[in-house]
Amino acid sequence: MNETLRLGTIAGIRVGVNWSVLIIFWLLLVGLAAGRFPAMYPDHSATAYGIAGAVAAIVFFASLLAHELAHALVAERYGLEVEGITLWMFGGVARLRGDAPNPSADLRIAGVGPLVSLVLGAVFGAIAVLARGLGVAGLPFAVLSWLAVINVLLAAFNLVPAAPLDGGRILRALIWRRKGDRLQAALVATRAGRQFGFVMIGLGIVLFLMMPGGGGLWLALIGWFIASSAGAEEQRARLQRSLQDRRVADVMSPDPVTVPDTLTVGQLLDAYLLRHRYSAYPVVSMDGSLQGLTTLQRVKEVPPEDREVLPIMRVACPAEDVPRAAPDDRLVDVLPAMGASRDGRLVVVDAGRIVGIVSATDVARAVDVAELRTRAG
Incomplete structure (x- = not known):
């Protein structure tokens, strides 16, 4: 609720x-x-x-x-x-x-x-x-x-x-x-x-x-x-x-592609979304600190005529609402925050530096692997 x-x-x-x-x-x-x-x-x-x-x-x-x-x-x-x-x-x-x-x-x-x-x-x-x-x-x-x-x-x-x-x-x-x-x-x-x-x-x-x-x-x-x-x-x-034994670092996709917070939605689309296979991108400032998170779904919601002039920070999830975790955090402890997020992503930060991102697909794969290990045992 x-x-x-x-x-x-x-x-x-x-x-x-x-x-x-x-x-x-x-x-x-x-x-x-x-x-x-x-x-x-x-x-x-x-x-x-x-x-x-x-x-x-x-x-x-x-x-x-x-x-x-x-x-x-x-x-x-x-x-x-x-x-x-x-x-x-x-x-x-x-x-x-x-x-x-x-x-x-x-x-x-x-x-x-x-x-x-x-x-x-x-x-x-x-x-x-x-x-x-x-x-x-x-x-x-x-x-x-x-x-x-x-x-x-x-x-x-x-x-x-x-x-x-x-x-x-x-x-x-x-x-x-x-x-x-x-x-x-x-x-x-x-x-x-x-x-x-x-x-x-x-x-x-x-x-x-x-x-x-x-x-x-x-x-x-x-x-x-x-x-x-x-x-x-x-x-x-x-x-x-x-x-229960998995850490965030075990399942995250390391070194995610980040985008500068100065881009417009159109620039994001041309320079990143059309060139990479990822559907989520942490938005960072010049010093590399997290400013937000933007996704393919958020970009799709922007009318085509607005994309060239609309800053991505206007459509990105603000930094304070982006679920975060450290690499050594237990995965089960951070899943509730990730599940409550509209974007379904978790940004992994180590000593202020973005080192990974976790999606529902990453978690599902970890569950499948754990089940295979249990059956094998």
Whole structure:
């Protein structure tokens, strides 16, 4: 899920939202303001219900952010790089680069999220009880009690031992600790996630057939997301197993052809694209430092009449967005950044000098070679 709007940074961690947050926000707002709150406390105005529903939904998303921020902060404590946090329709995700160094770290990173949700549920519950004891009831109590219940339910659901839920991460950490094999533990957790997702899909379909409405379809949709995410994680785990000993230098295409940042698109086409077989070129300044990355696909998007005058830096991926790695980096650690890039390339830099480039074709070949070696063994 890509970030649509950046909200800022918290503790140095980038925070953003995906447009799909609007869907769940609207569903929560309508469900609370037009359903739950009027049923609990009738005789209030529509405006009062709307404000209460909006406050509850906003604080709920703040709770989700606290949940993901806890994951990110503990991950940073163990030396993992946090690319950012994105809130979206199905909750939130903290994007971590690399793997936990040991099972204990993996367990703590996974477990802290549900713990924070449980604590928030207890805090909201305590405030609700205190408010009622002081004679504050009505909609404020309804908002607080709902926030208490939803945070506890969020923690409980996330503790289901099925990846990509936090409970699946916890299961992975426990199996990793016992068996000593992280990748095998990951495969067990992802298989559990796929099975759990299929069960939710089945239950959702049954509920929809028995009680037509949005509830069953929503449950099936969440199950589909869990099953598909678990399947993707299983593929990544198998890929990591194939490439776990490979370094970036082992698969990169060395000494890529670079182009100066002073060219126009037309000059790039005539002097490079028509003369070389490559489809991606790092763009460099006069001192050889990386300024961006341009590709054949980006050039194709430029209208022919603009090519002679348009500078390549206007169409190139800017340097700050180009995935980079050092030759000795583990390939599996840098693949997520490469996969998230529109251009699907990774520029390899050593002591400030561009020494290679990695494409999806390079990675696929490395996987094929690893599989051949496994079969031969």
